[in-house]
Every structure is written in C-alpha cells, then in structure tokens.
Amino acid sequence: MKMKSGAVVVELVVGLLGLAWSVGLGYDPSPLQDFCVAINDTKSGVLVNGKFCQDPKLANPEDFFFHVAPGNTANPLGSKVTAVTVNEILGLNTLGISLARIDFGPRGLNPPHTHPRATEILIVIEGSVLVGFVSSNQDNNRLFTKILNPGDVFVFPIGLIHFQLNVGYGNALAIAGLSSQNPGVITIANALFASNPPISPDILAKAFQVDYKLVEFLQKQFWYSNS
Template structure:
C-alpha cells in the first residue's frame, strides 16, 4: 500500500514516501522503476530475492542481486529497473522508503506490452527479436503487480 502525496497531501514538499509491500508465497513485485526517487527497502518478515540493473553506460546493464532476510536493507538507485521476489512458501513483508513525495512508478511489462494505444507489433518484434505471435500474446495479457 503506497503512502505518497496523493494519499497524504501534508507530504507535499517533504521529499518522502513510504510503501508497505506484502508478498504471498512466490509473490513478485515485477521489474519497475521510480523515475523521481531512490528506494530503500527493509525486510520485516520472510525472505526476498531483490535486484536492480544498472543503466546502459559502460559496462552497462549489470545486474546486482541479494537475498534478504528479516532486518536486512537494500537500496535501489533512482530510475533503475528493479524487482523484489519472495522465493519461499511463507509470506514476506517489507517497507520501502522513497526519496520523493511523488516517486512515480513505471512497471516495465505494463509500459511496453500494455500501453494504450499499443506499441506497434513491428516495433516490439524487432526490439525484442521475437516472433510476432509472442508479442501479440504478451499484449493480450493482463499486467499487474502480483505480490501475492
């Protein structure tokens, strides 16, 4: 559940937001970015496999990951693609603090395959080097944050 300037107008100009994330077994917060904030994640309960990918700069697109347990902390730099995954059968709970009262969120699959109107199949086929049927299949999916 996010807490930002939209839920609490008093956060305006304070430069902070907070989110509690409850993960069911094998729950996923899919690859996404926060264009206006760095995120710090604290695991309260359970285990999370987390990571982020560096930008395209040399040496680009490097993946940094870590398995976190209760009490562990991880930082996701502003604007970088990152994710959290619960690899266990038990639930996990985490709190995320963000360095903006309006951090924004761009879920990668939603943006690429769920845009309105859709991105041209020809563009996505060439960009991902996959068959047209794969792109059309992905565009028909219902994309959401599936934490549980």
C-alpha cells in the same frame, strides 16, 4: 587583465547557478516553511510542487496521518504494494519523502519496475526476499542481487529497473522508503505490452528480436497491476 579575470568569475558563477537550477528541477524542492499541507481548492491555495497548499494555521494531525493495512496478495503476481505518497498523506507535500508497504504471498513477485523520481531504500520485516536491480547501458546493464532476511536493508538507485521476489516458504513483508513525495512507478511489462494505444508489434518484435506473433500474444494478455 582584471577585466578578464572578472569576466571569468562571472561566467563561473552563472554556470554554477545554472547547474544548481537544473539539478533542482530533477528533485523535490526543499521546503521554506514547516509544512505545506496539500488541498484541492485552487482558489484559496498556493501552488507548490504540483499541489496547492492550505493556510498552515488550518493544519491538523489528520493531515500527517495514514493507516497502512496489510495488502491482499490474492492476485496473479502474489504481491500488493500499498503506497503512502502525498496523495495519501497531504502533509507530505514539499517534504520530499514517501513510503510503500509491500506484502508478498508465497513466491509473490513485485515485478521489474522503475521509480523515475526517487531512490528507494527497502527493509525486510518478515520472510526472505530476493531483490535486484539492473544498472544502465553505460554500466553494461549489470545485475545486482541479494537475498534479504528480516532486518536487512537494500538500496535501489533512482530510475533503475528493480524487483523483489519472495523466496521463503511463507508470506513476506517489506517497507520501502522513497526520496520523493510522488516517486511514480513504471512497471516494465505493463508499459511495453499494455500501453494505450498499443505499441506497434513491429517495433516490439524487432526490439526483443522475437516473432511478431509472440508480441501479439503478449499484447492480448491481461497485465495486472499490484499497486
């Protein structure tokens, strides 16, 4: 009986360790030192979370600094996303966070997109912004929307399609925090209609239940990226 109980305990521990390991693969790892400034020198660095780390003793304030200038919204979308990830601040490596500044011109749109590796929390600094996200198929693709004004905060769960639209009369500004040093972004329209090489029009026509020629028309358009 004791042997059987012991076997159950071992199986439980192994199962929990396996679960923790699999969950850990989905998110940025916790740092085991104060910082791990990323470098491109593969000879003298140690690879940690996709980046090589320099000797911590060589770190300086510039490794943790980046100036975010206002974005140019004079484009078809009327918005500009300025990302601040590990690629912009090398000192973000292993810290599991990043940021984005989103500038909107009048009626500017940050189009439907997802961040495959991060939850996003957004605060509006200026203007009025309509935000929303769509839940997964499991939740019947429910749409959650809210108009945000200065000081308002909204959360977009990891991986879900979301958007932001300036509904005010002037410019708007929002700051987004993301729970990954490299959250990634997939703009839905660009991914579907401007993939390289193109997705077969037959597939898209059937998926959207529209005419084949409409898909061909959409694939010929210029799909602008605001990031």
